[in-house]
Amino acid sequence: MxxxxxxxxxxxxxxxxxxxxxxxxxxxxxxxxxxxxxxxxxxxxxxxxxHAAPVFTDGHGLTVVQQPRWVDEHERTFTFTVRTGEVPRYSAMRGQVSGEHVIMVTLPEGYDASGETRYPVQYHLHGHPDYPNTATNQQMFEESTAGGVPLISVAPNGSGRGWYANWTDPPEELGQQNWENFHLGQVIPFVDANLHTVANRDGRAISGHSMGGFGAFHYAESRPELFGHVGSFSGGLDLLNQAQRAAVVATTQLPGSGTPTVPPDAIFGSPVWPLDTVWNETSPAQHVEALRGMGVAMYTGNGGDLTDNPPQAIAESVVRDTTLVTRDHLVAAGIEHTLVDYGDGSTWARGCTGKHAQPACLKADMTHYVSLLMQTLTHP
Missing domain, CATH: 1.20.5 (Single alpha-helices involved in coiled-coils or other helix-helix interfaces)
Known part of the structure; x- marks a missing residue:
């Protein structure tokens, strides 16, 4: 048992x-x-x-405080964050950390970090008051380069009111605001050092929307040896235009553009004659000679129905005036350029009604602009 x-x-x-x-x-x-x-x-x-996102190495005056991270599962667009002594602090908007600069990058489909293929780069400057890593920017970059367009897109932080310039009289609490030095002297060589780029003028373009359109033309005129093409999407290109000048001054006083606010003369000095020398010297519309030999493109609507969203309609009407003044100077100088004046937007893109900062208009601008770049820049 x-x-x-x-x-x-x-x-x-x-x-x-x-x-x-x-x-x-x-x-x-x-x-x-x-x-x-x-x-x-x-x-x-x-x-x-x-695929793992790229890993970046400090250099060219930039310290990486957050390595690249994919923004979604498609693994084409990533963001990273740097610090720089050229803009050690800035007027921060909601969600920003003053002194930390987020930069967004979209890679071409099939980009191979271990390969030998080199790609041209488009630097695109955001408007006011906006961020570099917006959904609209990502959509513009990815949609305009879908299908294998071999182009890297880079959107650096320009702050809500940076105006893509080295400020003449920044407030002591912020320190120097050398946005131009930051972008042209640091971000560009940093990107060239960390990604497979065509690291010369023939492989590089600069574009921007609104405040960024001003910045693109200002940068191209300041350093024409850096860029083979420049594009403005509804950019405020004429600082002699009093409405445009008033708009720039207004950005210094708006809390929504970042805190702290700054004095009206912090960026370009006094806007009042005869103390407005920097405004006059910086205005892109009157200094187009530096663009000779460079590809040039400008896009603008007319605001459409002024009773529909009057602020954005009027804003587009003003930047259109500045674009046409720039066009006149280009014509007088005999400089080849492309001007797309799409009026109320009805023939330009579905959902575009000619207003300022409309995603549908901007996406159509970008798609057309990228097609020009592929005809001009060195690429695989």
């Missing part, structure tokens, strides 16, 4: 051990499946592989 009991007990121990091991294997399988799901490996297209 005792022998039978011992054999039965032994059998139960064996069965129990097998069940325990089976449960362990099932648990391990469940964990593995969960990890696969979390990592996004289930349901992936054949051959799809998750």
């Amino acid at each position: 005792s022998g039978s009991t011992n054999r039965a007990a032994g059998f139960r121990r064996v069965v129990g051990a097998r069940r325990h091991r089976a449960r362990g294997r099932l648990a391990a399988l469940g964990i593995a499946l969960a990890l696969v799901s979390v990592l996004g490996l289930t349901g992936a297209a054949p051959g799809a592989v998750a």
